[in-house]
Amino acid sequence: MRFLRRSLIGIFLLAVTLALLAWAGSLVRGSVVARMNEEPRSFPQRERVLAVNVVTLEAQTLTPELTAFGELRSQRTLDLRSVTGGTVLEASEALQEGGTVTEGQLLLRIDPVEAEAARDRVRADLQDAQAELRDAQRSVLLDQDELRAAEAQAALRDQALARARDLAARGVGTAAAIETAELAASSAQAAVLTRRQAVASAQARIDQATTRLARAQISMAEAERDLADTQVFAAFDGTLADVTISPGGRVTPNERFAQLVDPTRLEVAFRVSTSQYARLLDGNGTLINAPVSVALDVAGVNLAATGQITREGARVGDGQTGRLLFAQLEAAPGFRPGDFVTVSIKEPALTQVVRLPATAVGPDETVLVVGAEDRLEVGQVRLLRRQGDDVIISVGELNGATIVAERSPLLGAGIKVRPIRPGVVEQPEQPEMIALDPDRRAKLVSFVTDSRMPDEVKARIIGQLEKDEVSSETVARLESRMGS
Structure with missing residues (x-):
């Protein structure tokens, strides 16, 4: 009997367990079916509008600047x-x-003893040369007097020979007398020739003395100069x-x-690339005298000076590229030769161009134009210069267009944007306020209370819902989440 009773109790408990399992499965199935039969909540889809900084392209005339680094030099050293x-x-x-x-x-004085001694020796040689010249001149005078005397004696001998011949012709003279007169005349002529040779020798002596005197004078000038060079x-x-x-x-x-070194006559030597050098040439291929400005940052104090390009290097140089240019500076107080400075060179002016931030132009030289309905379009430009963080572009057909100043990977053709113009402060729009009926307010408060929001957010939103008027954006956002 005890075995039968225990068996019946076990069967009963098993039946109750199976019944509970069946009832639990039925509840789960019903919940799943009810959940699957519910209509999904729909959220309103809104187009994403991105706020972008824009700038208007207005064609103007700009003067680009080249930036290089150079070293100051003195033009007079x-x-x-x-x-x-x-x-x-x-x-x-x-x-x-x-x-x-x-x-x-x-500046400097060197011991002049040796130079003075050399000068004195040369001075003595000069005096000897002067005395030799005077002696030669006197010898010429004496030889000339002797020549005149010999010529006079020769004339007398010629007259005696003529008388002897005249007497012989009249039968008075003798042949011996004529021969004696001829020998005397011949001796007189020989004496004249000797004296002429003496005069020529004396004149040659004058020439030699003059040359010697000139050498002595040159040596004297050198000695005087050497003596003067002892003082610098x-x-x-x-x-x-x-x-x-x-x-x-x-x-x-x-x-x-x-x-x-003359610190007031400074110039700067700087090197530019070949393409930059080509921009500084005129129509004839000649380097223009472009204005430059030089800056030196010394312990936070900026020294500046201006000047203009004057010339270029004759050759590139081994292992160098570009061109070496020189610019003469005007007044440059505070600068010294050897300073390493920053040089800004003004290029010829460009017309119909615009200066923009470098972020506005893509690598393919395109810009994003704000078109109709604030949608972006792609525009083509021509990049002319880079100026630090800015670029200079040719406007072309985009003159007056509004473009994006700062591009990003999120922007592209067809994207709708909200332009933000520089210098314009946009006032935030005041939200529309609406009054809620009690039932609608209660539903919203109940939804917020049962949601998984943080407690402080719940308290803030419930505080807004309990006011007489509530922002329509807040109500719409909550109702969209409720699916109503």
């Missing part, structure tokens, strides 16, 4: 060298690194650099002891 060697007896106080000197100022003077106003001498030191001939 002089190496100070000692022509003669010796001990430095005196040096100017300004003869030091960075010393300022004026034109004609004594400043050739122009400037500043000294690379000073290597001091009083008491010794210099050798042609030794450079300093360099004189």
